[in-house]
Amino acid sequence: MTFSKRNASRRTVLTALAAAATAGAPLLGQLSAASPALATGENDVYDDYIDLYTSTANPVEEGVDYGRRYRRHDQSDGYLSKWDKYTARTAVMAIHGGQIERGTSELCLAIAGYDPSDVTDPLKPSLLPKVHDYWMFEGMRSENNRQLHVTSVNCNDHVANVLATTHFNVLSLHGCSYDDLHLDETAIWPAQADRRLVIVGGLNKVFRDALVYELNTAGFRAIDALSDNYKVQLADYAGAYEKNICNRTLLGKGAQLEITEDMRVSLFGTDEANYRTRSGRIANWNNPRFLGFRDACRRAIATVESGSDQRIL
Numbered sequence: 001m002t003f004s005k006r007n008a009s010r011r012t013v014l015t016a017l018a019a020a021a022t023a024g025a026p027l028l029g030q031l032s033a034a035s036p037a038l039a040t041g042e043n044d045v046y047d048d049y050i051d052l053y054t055s056t057a058n059p060v061e062e063g064v065d066y067g068r069r070y071r072r073h074d075q076s077d078g079y080l081s082k083w084d085k086y087t088a089r090t091a092v093m094a095i096h097g098g099q100i101e102r103g104t105s106e107l108c109l110a111i112a113g114y115d116p117s118d119v120t121d122p123l124k125p126s127l128l129p130k131v132h133d134y135w136m137f138e139g140m141r142s143e144n145n146r147q148l149h150v151t152s153v154n155c156n157d158h159v160a161n162v163l164a165t166t167h168f169n170v171l172s173l174h175g176c177s178y179d180d181l182h183l184d185e186t187a188i189w190p191a192q193a194d195r196r197l198v199i200v201g202g203l204n205k206v207f208r209d210a211l212v213y214e215l216n217t218a219g220f221r222a223i224d225a226l227s228d229n230y231k232v233q234l235a236d237y238a239g240a241y242e243k244n245i246c247n248r249t250l251l252g253k254g255a256q257l258e259i260t261e262d263m264r265v266s267l268f269g270t271d272e273a274n275y276r277t278r279s280g281r282i283a284n285w286n287n288p289r290f291l292g293f294r295d296a297c298r299r300a301i302a303t304v305e306s307g308s309d310q311r312i313l
Contacts, residue, residue: 041151048154049137058147063140066148067098069105070135070159071112089305090169091133095155095245098138099145101175102276103264105136106285108173110294111301117282132301133167135160152256155245164245168310169207170254171301172246176237178260183233195262198222199230201239202246202255206307210300211255218296220263251309257297267293 046052052060060066073088092112097105106116113131118124137157139145152172155161164170178195200211200222208224215222223230225238239246239256246254265275269287274280304310 041149041154044149044151044154045147046150049150049157049160052148052150060148065139065141067138067140068136068157068159069138070133070163071114072133072159072163073131088133089167089310090171090301091135091163091167093134093160093163093170093172093245094136094138095152095160095172096139096149096174097136098140098278100137100139100149102261103259103267103281104173104175105138106281106290107259107267107294107297108134108136110285110290111171111173111297113298116285128298130298133163135163152239152245153241153243160245161248164248164254166250168250169204169301169304170246170249171207171211171297172202172239172244172254172256174256174258175264176258176260178262181234181237181260183230194221195260196221196266197260197263199225199234199237199258199260200255201225201234201237201258202244203240203242203253204247204249204251204255204304207253207255207300207304210303211257211297214296214300214303215293218292220293220296225258255304 041047045058046055052066053062062068092108094101094104094108097108109116110127111132112134113126113128114134115124115127135157137148137150137160139148141148152174176199178197181197181199183197198211198215198220200208200215201224202208205226208226212222212224223234225231225234226240231238237258239254239258241247242252244254244256246256248254265272267290268275268281268284269289270280270284274284
């Protein structure tokens, strides 16, 4: 797919919103039909992950430029007759991990139940008793990692796609800049806005509600990108496109977090210089604020997993 063939820009989204308001059409359906500008990957070097893995025009090397880590937990044959005991319902993803959107790899591993500093030994026990499957794509360069960015709707890595389509839920973790949000919060929040913010998106409203509630309750300011207050301003960050990897689940809906860099820096309990290196993040993740964020997300996952739609029909 070439850049010229990519779908709508932010203007398309706003047009869809206006049309929906005029015609009384369902807003969510309009958002699903019109991909946000960021979702189209207009500035991406690679069309998708297959293009990135195989490109001869802009070649990259796995283990040097980028890395992939994932875990899908085994299930014994005995579970087939006991659906109520099937627990692999949620996958956690950081599709722009490593040095692309810093901090998302460590959060992905932690929310999945693992120690962010060491998951190289497959026999090492998990950090927490309940674990989730995960997938990460990580930038490993010393610079120019943004060139490795592939937008969520074009995430066609086979392992990532299999994890998404075989789970009820996906929680996809992303990083953003507060300034890029261009968010006018004065009508809702104090004029001195706290730049530490989480934008909660995805098509699963139950999941979004749980994440917003748990994060805010734990002291991490979070807003719903699809709420009436923000659905126009944050259309680019809403994760409302059906092809977004977070929505390719068994239920056709999932959730994503866009975490501002100010929030991500604060989670590691260190200065920004340390945060910008993998070693600095690894050395400083185990603190109350990081753990509080992790646990809030895990409580939200537990809430959505307890729903009636989490069983095979």
